[in-house]
Amino acid sequence: MGSIKDYFSGLGKGVASLVKGLEVTGKEFVTPKITEKYPDNREEMHVAQRFRATLQFIYDKEGNHKCIACGTCERNCPNGTITIETKMVDTWDGKKKKKLDRYVYDLGSCTFCQLCVQTCPTNAIEFSNDFEQAVFTRSKLVKQLNYLPEKPEPKPTPEQIAKFEAEKKAKIEAAKAAAAAKKAAAPGTAVPAVELDEKAKKALAAAEATGDPEKIAKVKAALEKAAKMKAAQAPAAAPAVELDEKAKKALAAAEATGDSEKIAKVKAALEKAAKLKAEKGNA
Ligand code: SF4
Numbered sequence: 001m002g003s004i005k006d007y008f009s010g011l012g013k014g015v016a017s018l019v020k021g022l023e024v025t026g027k028e029f030v031t032p033k034i035t036e037k038y039p040d041n042r043e044e045m046h047v048a049q050r051f052r053a054t055l056q057f058i059y060d061k062e063g064n065h066k067c068i069a070c071g072t073c074e075r076n077c078p079n080g081t082i083t084i085e086t087k088m089v090d091t092w093d094g095k096k097k098k099k100l101d102r103y104v105y106d107l108g109s110c111t112f113c114q115l116c117v118q119t120c121p122t123n124a125i126e127f128s129n130d131f132e133q134a135v136f137t138r139s140k141l142v143k144q145l146n147y148l149p150e151k152p153e154p155k156p157t158p159e160q161i162a163k164f165e166a167e168k169k170a171k172i173e174a175a176k177a178a179a180a181a182k183k184a185a186a187p188g189t190a191v192p193a194v195e196l197d198e199k200a201k202k203a204l205a206a207a208e209a210t211g212d213p214e215k216i217a218k219v220k221a222a223l224e225k226a227a228k229m230k231a232a233q234a235p236a237a238a239p240a241v242e243l244d245e246k247a248k249k250a251l252a253a254a255e256a257t258g259d260s261e262k263i264a265k266v267k268a269a270l271e272k273a274a275k276l277k278a279e280k281g282n283a
């Protein structure tokens, strides 16, 4: 009796399980189908924005990228997927600048960790979500990301040129001042400039004619020392006196000779005479 009861109990459970299963099947039978019709639905297909398919450069509307060839992404890539080739170019202000030549990315060895994107200081790269990257040969997975033609260096603005010129001038002035200060600080070089008379100039010219720099330096130093002493011993300049027309003509005639000694003598004599005349007039 007990076995008949168990039989029907098991049968009931089996039928209930069958109905439950058919219930799920029936529900799915009437549910609208969502099968992707790839590749026919390429245009409408939704791919998550954060899906990492391949690395690419971010180009602006003018076709410029922001990569400065710093190599940070290359250094941070754990797989050696990125290779950066650089070149040096001359800039308008005469300096050298490192520029990107080729940015090579091997999609075949990329693990999509995104370390390169996160460490780029200029946000020059990103991952696209273009998932169709299948190719028939591995070599085609190696891509040059800077594929657009390189733009020439931008021309400097007038303000930049003016700033550059001002800085250059300031640097030259600073260098000159530094050199002069150094020279003045050097022992034995701080001799104040003295005016050599004709005789001394001739002696210096004779020394220079020998071509011996040591001799020239010695003669020059001796002459300058003598001129300095002479200037120090000279009496204080007499107060200026007004020369009359006759005296002025005589002085002009002396000046025409070009002999400084003669000029000085004539000038002194004329000034002395004018002074005496003025004193007599006052008495
Ligand atoms: S995502 Fe990772 S593995 Fe791929 S290139 Fe960037 S750093 Fe290298």
Ligand code: SF4
Binding pocket: 066, 067, 068, 069, 070, 071, 072, 073, 074, 084, 119, 120, 121, 122, 123, 124, 125
């Ligand atoms: S992509 Fe970014 S990190 Fe890589 S070299 Fe260019 S600027 Fe540097």
